[in-house]
Amino acid sequence: MNNPDEILDPELKLYEARKAVHPQRIDGTFRRLKWAIMIVTLAIYYITPWIRWDRGPYAPNQAVLVDLANRRFYMFGIEIWPHEFYYVAGLLVMAGIGLFLVTSAVGRAWCGYACPQTVWTDLFQHVDRFVDGDRNARMRMDKAPWTAKKTVRRLFKWGIYLFIAFWTGGAWIMYFADAPTLVVDFWTGEAAFVAYATVGILTATTFIFGGFMREQVCVYMCPWPRIQAAMMDEKSLQVTYKDWRGEKRGSIKKAQKDPAAFGDCVDCNQCVAVCPTGIDIREGPQIGCITCALCIDACDRVMGEVGRPRGLIDYITADDAEAEKAGKETGPAWKNLLRLRTLVYFGVWAGIGLAMLFALGNRTRLDLAVQHDRNPVYVQLSNGDIRNAYTAKIRNMENRPRQMNVSITGLPGATLWEGGTSRPDQQTALEVTVPADSVANLRLFIAAPETTSERDEFVMTIEGAGENAESDSEELFFERPKN
Ligand code: SF4
Numbered sequence: 001m002n003n004p005d006e007i008l009d010p011e012l013k014l015y016e017a018r019k020a021v022h023p024q025r026i027d028g029t030f031r032r033l034k035w036a037i038m039i040v041t042l043a044i045y046y047i048t049p050w051i052r053w054d055r056g057p058y059a060p061n062q063a064v065l066v067d068l069a070n071r072r073f074y075m076f077g078i079e080i081w082p083h084e085f086y087y088v089a090g091l092l093v094m095a096g097i098g099l100f101l102v103t104s105a106v107g108r109a110w111c112g113y114a115c116p117q118t119v120w121t122d123l124f125q126h127v128d129r130f131v132d133g134d135r136n137a138r139m140r141m142d143k144a145p146w147t148a149k150k151t152v153r154r155l156f157k158w159g160i161y162l163f164i165a166f167w168t169g170g171a172w173i174m175y176f177a178d179a180p181t182l183v184v185d186f187w188t189g190e191a192a193f194v195a196y197a198t199v200g201i202l203t204a205t206t207f208i209f210g211g212f213m214r215e216q217v218c219v220y221m222c223p224w225p226r227i228q229a230a231m232m233d234e235k236s237l238q239v240t241y242k243d244w245r246g247e248k249r250g251s252i253k254k255a256q257k258d259p260a261a262f263g264d265c266v267d268c269n270q271c272v273a274v275c276p277t278g279i280d281i282r283e284g285p286q287i288g289c290i291t292c293a294l295c296i297d298a299c300d301r302v303m304g305e306v307g308r309p310r311g312l313i314d315y316i317t318a319d320d321a322e323a324e325k326a327g328k329e330t331g332p333a334w335k336n337l338l339r340l341r342t343l344v345y346f347g348v349w350a351g352i353g354l355a356m357l358f359a360l361g362n363r364t365r366l367d368l369a370v371q372h373d374r375n376p377v378y379v380q381l382s383n384g385d386i387r388n389a390y391t392a393k394i395r396n397m398e399n400r401p402r403q404m405n406v407s408i409t410g411l412p413g414a415t416l417w418e419g420g421t422s423r424p425d426q427q428t429a430l431e432v433t434v435p436a437d438s439v440a441n442l443r444l445f446i447a448a449p450e451t452t453s454e455r456d457e458f459v460m461t462i463e464g465a466g467e468n469a470e471s472d473s474e475e476l477f478f479e480r481p482k483n
């Protein structure tokens with residue numbers, strides 16, 4: 001048996017401590033795109049709960065609100081009731097398929113630009129730059145001993161982290177209650193315990209994940225980098241170092257002495273210096289690459305400075321990379337976006353979206369659900385007629401009280417009346433007023449003459465009065481004793 005000491009490198013460690021990543025400032029097309037997406041996504045997140053939307057006196061005026069207490073979800077002009085949750089499920093399915101579509105077309109663009117972990121990490125890295133300076137200054141500061149100056153700076157920086165983290169947690173709870181009211185309640189100690197707990201948890205996770213764990217969340221914790229490979233193929237765009245063009249790498253000085261021996265990479269390490277996850281793209285595709293393309297910006301700038309063609313690091317598909325390596329012509333990158341896989345994803349995504357829009361446009365804002373009493377199933381009245389009892393739930397999903405007409409058809413000689421009122425002589429319809437945005441529970445009685453039929457089918461209908469004359473109906477049974 002081998003002696004473990006003989007086969008194990010004594011230098012090899014089972015656990016390697018994280019090396020802090022200090023990305024360098026860079027400007028370029030993709031950095032500007034990242035700025036734009038960061039500003040838009042953060043603005044949407046922080047501002048949305050403060051947008052007001054007038055729904056009249058009977059509903060909240062917050063544009064986007066998850067009203068858990070009243071079990072409603074408001075999104076601008078759309079109000080979703082619990083029994084319509086399939087719209088939310090549809091949106092989630094669309095988000096999932098949209099992610100498949102984006103990944104199959106442009107690889108991990110979600111990770112590189114729009115994932116919350118990326119956006120907040122980017123924000124915290126800008127804070128680092130603001131407080132401690134660019135890459136070299138931050139590295140010096142990291143290595144410097146803990147003096148009073150370093151301690152004050154660190155406390156200041158962590159204070160900014162905490163401020164951002166707190167507002168991130170604070171903004172989240174605003175989606176679940178009227179934002180201005182909740183702010184007052186929060187600071188006067190009147191808010192619910194769950195509000196404080198949620199802010200506390202989200203503040204802590206944002207502070208730790210964005211401020212300290214950063215790329216480790218992407219590399220070690222997030223399942224998405226492991227799943228996304230299944231959505232990509234040889235026609236998906238990826239950030240790629242063109243080794244066939246860059247190698248053998250060497251400094252300008254060396255290349256000037258012997259141009260034929262060196263490729264275009266001048267080994268300046270700029271692509272590594274700007275990388276927010278601290279990897280070297282020249283080592284090939286790796287899980288730490290979130291395809292943010294900042295290395296493309298850095299390398300393009302270097303290529304411009306040394307007078308070589310841009311695109312040594314570029315968005316390119318595996319197929320085009322093979323073709324380029326073989327010296328063949330490749331078409332424009334966008335042609336890869338239109339292929340069977342992306343078209344199928346887009347078709348499914350658009351189909352679900354259109355179906356949901358159609359359903360939303362045609363949904364009724366009233367609803368009837370009726371339950372027949374099971375015990376007793378029927379009662380014989382003193383005049384010999386048979387009476388059945390029902391519990392009807394009438395939903396008025398509009399933000400105004402509505403008059404509704406409840407009627408029955410298909411039951412000869414029947415009389416309909418509401419519990420708590422006396423039986424009328426002959427009536428097959430009655431009027432009820434259902435308050436705005438609520439459910440009316442009605443106790444309904446129906447009496448009909450005794451016949452030889454044990455069970456008759458009939459229809460109960462509700463109809464909204466006024467300009468919006470929607471209706472809903474349900475088929476029910478009227479039960480009689482066996483003869
Ligand atoms: S930035 Fe470009 S030239 Fe510089 S090391 Fe990276 S790949 Fe080579």
Ligand code: SF4
Pocket residue numbers: 239271274275276277278279280281288289290291292293294295296
């Ligand atoms: S290697 Fe390039 S694309 Fe990948 S994470 Fe680093 S900077 Fe972004």
